[in-house]
Amino acid sequence: QGLGRTLQGHRRATVAVLAPARAISPAERRALVRLAVDPAGADLVLAGQGAGTVMRCFGYRVRRSVFDSSRVVVGEPATGRGPVWTHGDLVPFRGDTSAPSRAGREEEGACPPVVVLATDTLLGTEDGRAAMMRLTVAPHGRTVLLLGDAALLRNRALRGGDVAPIVAEAVL
Numbered sequence: 001q002g003l004g005r006t007l008q009g010h011r012r013a014t015v016a017v018l019a020p021a022r023a024i025s026p027a028e029r030r031a032l033v034r035l036a037v038d039p040a041g042a043d044l045v046l047a048g049q050g051a052g053t054v055m056r057c058f059g060y061r062v063r064r065s066v067f068d069s070s071r072v073v074v075g076e077p078a079t080g081r082g083p084v085w086t087h088g089d090l091v092p093f094r095g096d097t098s099a100p101s102r103a104g105r106e107e108e109g110a111c112p113p114v115v116v117l118a119t120d121t122l123l124g125t126e127d128g129r130a131a132m133m134r135l136t137v138a139p140h141g142r143t144v145l146l147l148g149d150a151a152l153l154r155n156r157a158l159r160g161g162d163v164a165p166i167v168a169e170a171v172l
Helices: 002-007 026-037 049-056 155-160 165-172
Strands: 016-017 045-048 060-064 070-073 084-086 087-091 117-126 130-138 142-147
Touching: 002 084, 002 117, 016 026, 016 049, 026 049, 045 049, 049 060, 070 130, 084 117, 117 165, 130 165
Parallel strands: 016 045, 045 142
Antiparallel strands: 060 087, 070 084, 070 117, 087 130, 117 130, 130 142
């Protein structure tokens, strides 16, 4: 609630959660999701497995692979820059995100209701898995950008990788 009030005066704000080192609490998760659906909210950028609990509220989760990386590919011909590798991709989350308690109240870990109007896969891996997606969320058309691996936002990927123009355009 406090962050939403802080952002109220801004015309279009973005809040980024980039590979958080500690677990996101249920209250923080609810506050972040509400930013995407409230009139005084913000667009979201969620990157990496640490942001996965928030991603689940939008219907996706991070599938992490520690030992097996995948090359991220651009839909158009390569720019001549270097390859970018990811250790996480995005897959649909089929679990229950709105578990009501016996008293009819939201459970502490439940997500606020979310309606995704459109889904666009911006980057994928060579074997066809989603690496970066843009969601449009009702009712205000806010954008939620999901990245399976925060490595897509690192300097090395942005300065020398094939995916740099797409990532920079989506985030900025």
